[in-house]
């Protein structure tokens with residue numbers, strides 16, 4: 001990566017003063033840039049920093065850990081020693097960073113996106129349905145009926161995990177939800193019961209974000225207790241196969257959240273075709289979140305078979321959601 005590309009990345013990491021500083025440390029150091037360029041998977045900086053975070057989180061008395069708010073209650077302020085500690089730690093763990101960089105992906109899974117997804121499910125008018133997610137990561141969105149919610153004055157559900165969103169538009173319209181099979185499709189499914197997968201998802205979070213960390217842990221615990229079927233592989237191939245396994249005539253909600261941007265146009269067309277085919281025999285309600293980005297918001301779109309329409313704009317991590325008043 002060039003210093004310019006690293007600086008451009010740092011602009012998106014403003015919520016993490018530690019990562020902004022560390023990206024500057026990397027850009028100024030040819031040895032660290034060499035390690036960064038050796039990270040096989042993309043985006044390289046996210047993966048390098050998460051790899052370091054994961055290795056530190058395994059437990060160490062290395063001084064570098066003392067700068068991470070996720071690893072200590074009283075983090076050391078960023079100072080002139082940070083660069084040296086980081087450089088030494090990365091070079092000492094270069095082989096492990098390369099292994100993580102070739103085997104792990106940025107699969108951040110944010111349960112609070114369900115503040116947009118569940119109301120979209122309600123818009124389907126379906127009370128009983130199977131639920132399929134394209135790009136499910138660890139499957140947190142497939143547990144959307146197992147969380148508690150608050151959008152302004154509207155509350156729904158009982159759960160140890162409360163997901164709260166600033167609601168700026170129309171109120172969500174709750175209705176009963178009975179989910180049959182829950183099926184996640186992912187090229188690399190993560191297991192909410194697997195300690196290493198959990199550690200990786202935590203390592204992907206910015207160190208300075210305790211709310212996201214506790215939300216992730218709670219959502220992983222809830223998801224781990226559900227019967228979720230994870231299907232490994234390219235969803236453009238597995239979706240038609242999976243839809244064929246569902247009992248004839250029964251409705252299905254197929255959703256994707258911050259995933260379509262990772263697919264090729266051919267893969268996206270194959271998904272559309274699979275849905276069109278399945279609609280010959282059953283109701284298929286489509287939900288897509290994260291399609292069109294504008295500042296920190298992105299669109300929530302639905303298609304009941306009559307064509308796609310945007311029904312809300314939502315913060316990319318579910319901090320707020322703005323439902324349009326629908327006719």
Ligand SMILES: C[S@@+](CC[C@H](N)C(=O)[O-])C[C@H]1O[C@@H](n2cnc3c(N)ncnc32)[C@H](O)[C@@H]1O
Pocket residue numbers: 105106107108109110111113134135136137138141185186187188233234235236256257258259262263267
């Ligand atoms: C950014 S994550 C989003 C995870 C989750 N949907 C959410 O909203 O928190 C995108 C996920 O899509 C998966 N993915 C990318 N390409 C895929 C493909 N062709 N088929 C299935 N999953 C894919 C990735 O492995 C990753 O887990």
